[in-house]
Amino acid sequence: RVKAAGRNGWQFFDSSMARLVEQRLDMETALRQAIEREELRLYYQPQRSLEDGKIVGAEALVRWERPGVGMVPPQEFIRLAEENGLIVALGNWVLQAACSQAMAWNKAGMPLRIAVNVSVVQLQQPDFVARVRSALKRSGLPTRCLELEITEGAVVADVLDALDKLHQIKAMGVELAVDDFGTGYSSLSYLKQMPVDRLKIDQSFVRDIPNNADDCAIVRAILAMASNLKLQVIAEGVESEDQLTFLHDEGCQEVQGYLLSPPVNADSFIARFRDAGRVAEASQ
Ligand code: C2E
Ligand code: MG
Ligand code: MG
Ligand code: MG
Numbered sequence: 001r002v003k004a005a006g007r008n009g010w011q012f013f014d015s016s017m018a019r020l021v022e023q024r025l026d027m028e029t030a031l032r033q034a035i036e037r038e039e040l041r042l043y044y045q046p047q048r049s050l051e052d053g054k055i056v057g058a059e060a061l062v063r064w065e066r067p068g069v070g071m072v073p074p075q076e077f078i079r080l081a082e083e084n085g086l087i088v089a090l091g092n093w094v095l096q097a098a099c100s101q102a103m104a105w106n107k108a109g110m111p112l113r114i115a116v117n118v119s120v121v122q123l124q125q126p127d128f129v130a131r132v133r134s135a136l137k138r139s140g141l142p143t144r145c146l147e148l149e150i151t152e153g154a155v156v157a158d159v160l161d162a163l164d165k166l167h168q169i170k171a172m173g174v175e176l177a178v179d180d181f182g183t184g185y186s187s188l189s190y191l192k193q194m195p196v197d198r199l200k201i202d203q204s205f206v207r208d209i210p211n212n213a214d215d216c217a218i219v220r221a222i223l224a225m226a227s228n229l230k231l232q233v234i235a236e237g238v239e240s241e242d243q244l245t246f247l248h249d250e251g252c253q254e255v256q257g258y259l260l261s262p263p264v265n266a267d268s269f270i271a272r273f274r275d276a277g278r279v280a281e282a283s284q
Helices: 006-036 078-084 086-107 128-139 159-171 188-193 213-228 241-249 266-273 278-282
Strands: 040-049 055-066 070-072 113-117 146-151 175-181 198-201 232-235
Touching: 006 055, 006 078, 006 086, 040 086, 040 266, 055 086, 078 086, 086 113, 086 128, 113 175, 128 146, 128 159, 159 175, 159 188, 198 213, 213 232, 213 241
Parallel strands: 055 113, 113 146, 146 175, 175 198, 198 232
Antiparallel strands: 040 055, 055 070
């Protein structure tokens, strides 16, 4: 196409490149301001136990309520924020906001585990462990109610430093989960060294169960390995009853996905799930 258009084609290409650079800079400026102007929002997606059907946790997922644009999903700004370092301020905000929300639910009789996504860039910060400690202290949230989700790749960059921080966080009583499990580039030898409590089976392996034999085999293998390593497993992206039945029959402990609920704001979450938790039932 560029060739056919000749000189003008190249000019067109140049100006569209310039436009992309400009868009990126605009986005960067806007994102920087978004944090100061409090345009970030947390949505929460419930996590259900397959042992008793109760809601046991919630994953906090960030959105950007961009004026004039609407709710911007994380895929559109997390990568950029990682590249320009804004993810550190953004991630600190998420951590603090999620802990405060979980503490509010705790006080309201809904003591859920709150799962917070942590970027590898955050984990690389020298003060990351202190940040986690401070978010817990400021919110008053019991440490066992916080779970950090990291990806397999998070420990590959600087293995010793990352493992040291994860061990410190684990020692505080915070739980650790491996997000998108099975999709990273790391090997099982990293997993063996990581002080994790839970694996999150990536939604790409969940999508085609129980029909795809390969995916069924992969999910069974993850469950068998986790069981032997004494790790819990949560499946993400559960959208159908058939998937749920398969995961239940194969011994998966927890599920998360649109079948139960998409991520919703804090008000909708408490309205819908107030009475679905373990303690809520026990106190009735
Ligand atoms: P993730 O941590 O793997 O989160 C799961 C994503 O799958 C969420 O997308 C969720 O809305 C979506 N999902 C949940 N159930 C289903 C389902 O049944 N079917 C399908 N197709 N999708 C489902 P979301 O909220 O757009 O977040 C995308 C990714 O952005 C997250 O993937 C995570 O990697 C990243 N992210 C979100 N919030 C944060 C954050 O606060 N910090 C960092 N560092 N990353 C975040
Ligand atoms: Mg996650
Ligand atoms: Mg995931
Ligand atoms: Mg994902």
